[in-house]
Amino acid sequence: MTDLDLKTTLLTAERVQDWLLTDGLRILLTIVLALVVRWLLHRLIARVVRTMTERTSTRHDDTDASRAGRIWAQATGQARARHQQRMATLGSLLRSVVTFVVGLIATLTVMDLVGIPLGPLLASAGVGGVALGFGAQSLVKDFLSGIFMILEDQYGVGDVVDTGEAIGTVEEVSLRVTRLRDADGVTWYVRNGEVLRIGNLSQHRATAIVDVPVAYDEDVARVTEVLREASERMMADAAWEGKLLDAPNVAGVESITGQTMTIRVLAETSPGAKVEVQRELRQRLKSALDEAEVKAPPVGPFGYGGFGAGTGGKA
Numbered sequence: 042m043t044d045l046d047l048k049t050t051l052l053t054a055e056r057v058q059d060w061l062l063t064d065g066l067r068i069l070l071t072i073v074l075a076l077v078v079r080w081l082l083h084r085l086i087a088r089v090v091r092t093m094t095e096r097t098s099t100r101h102d103d104t105d106a107s108r109a110g111r112i113w114a115q116a117t118g119q120a121r122a123r124h125q126q127r128m129a130t131l132g133s134l135l136r137s138v139v140t141f142v143v144g145l146i147a148t149l150t151v152m153d154l155v156g157i158p159l160g161p162l163l164a165s166a167g168v169g170g171v172a173l174g175f176g177a178q179s180l181v182k183d184f185l186s187g188i189f190m191i192l193e194d195q196y197g198v199g200d201v202v203d204t205g206e207a208i209g210t211v212e213e214v215s216l217r218v219t220r221l222r223d224a225d226g227v228t229w230y231v232r233n234g235e236v237l238r239i240g241n242l243s244q245h246r247a248t249a250i251v252d253v254p255v256a257y258d259e260d261v262a263r264v265t266e267v268l269r270e271a272s273e274r275m276m277a278d279a280a281w282e283g284k285l286l287d288a289p290n291v292a293g294v295e296s297i298t299g300q301t302m303t304i305r306v307l308a309e310t311s312p313g314a315k316v317e318v319q320r321e322l323r324q325r326l327k328s329a330l331d332e333a334e335v336k337a338p339p340v341g342p343f344g345y346g347g348f349g350a351g352t353g354g355k356a
Contacts, residue, residue: 067154075147082139090132094125131191134216180217182234187216190233196241200312203240204231243312246286249319251306252295253326256336259302264335265291268306271329275322284314289322301338 153159191214196202200211202221207229209221219236221229255264272289275281289308296303306326310318330337 068151071147071150071154075143079140079143082143083136086132086135086139090128094128134188134191179232179234183217183232186233186236187214190214191216195239196243200241200243202242204236205238206235207231242315247310247312247315249289249308249310249315249322251308251319251323251326253304253306253330254301254338255304255330256338257297257300257302259335261294261302261304263333264304264330265293267329267333267335268304268326271325272306272308272322275325281318281321284311285318286310299338 149159190196196211196214196219198211198214201209202211204219204221207221207223209223209227209229211219212222212228213220217233219231219233221231223229253264253268268291272291276285276288286309289306292305292307294302295305306322308318308322
């Protein structure tokens with residue numbers, strides 16, 4: 042090896058050593074700092090999610106031990122499980138966002154230390170971002186709506202919802218679309234950004250409405266008492282504990298049409314038991330009216346349709 046080759050080798054080794062002690066050390070510190078920041082933020086997100094979940098569990102566990110308290114606890118048990126699932130989903134989303142942001146900042150910092158010019162790259166990214174923003178406005182809108190929908194717990198899998206365009210049971214919830222299945226078995230894919238209003242028929246509790254038609258000349262007080270006694274007997278039946286949240290309320294005369302007087306009965310039920318409670322209550326009220334010999338309204342030219350039922354619900 043000549044003196045020139047030796048000097049070149051030594052010079053190269055010195056330059057590598059200098060680079061490792063300067064830019065190389067900065068790159069290593071940047072990567073380590075990014076990993077530490079990511080770890081700390083993930084710990085913070087996990088703690089927040091755990092705190093919110095425990096706070097919700099404590100609030101539900103504080104329900105009184107009375108029958109009404111037990112029924113309410115049963116009715117809200119599903120909501121608590123869904124809240125825990127929602128917080129876990131939100132925590133996973135936040136961790137993914139943190140990982141992406143921290144990784145992007147660390148990558149740009151390392152590129153700058155290596156000597157790659159960031160000006161053209163950032164300018165190109167800015168132009169591409171503007172073009173993507175204009176071309177994918179609906180996609181961004183869908184994702185933002187999905188994030189807030191999960192955060193606010195507007196609905197979840199298993200809920201019966203009215204989106205305005207379709208009414209059905211929620212089968213899948215994602216950040217971009219919600220999949221519903223209606224009563225006819227049709228699957229609907231509803232974009233989250235296109236939903237302007239949501240009617241949730243399954244959240245917390247539901248209201249079963251039964252309209253009882255009787256003859257116009259019947260005594261209102263007598264009919265009301267018959268209906269109230271039948272409702273109280275259903276409330277006392279242990280088979281309906283957890284499904285019927287409170288004793289059905291005889292609201293009074295709802296309408297008078299010709300020779301027909303309609304009396305409305307309301308019952309607070311757990312979300313999944315609304316139809317079942319409605320059918321049982323209608324049967325019990327009909328039997329009670331028959332035993333009390335309460336006259337039905339006269340049959341008109343189009344016939345008589347029997348007991349009616351409203352579609353009320355409460356979130």
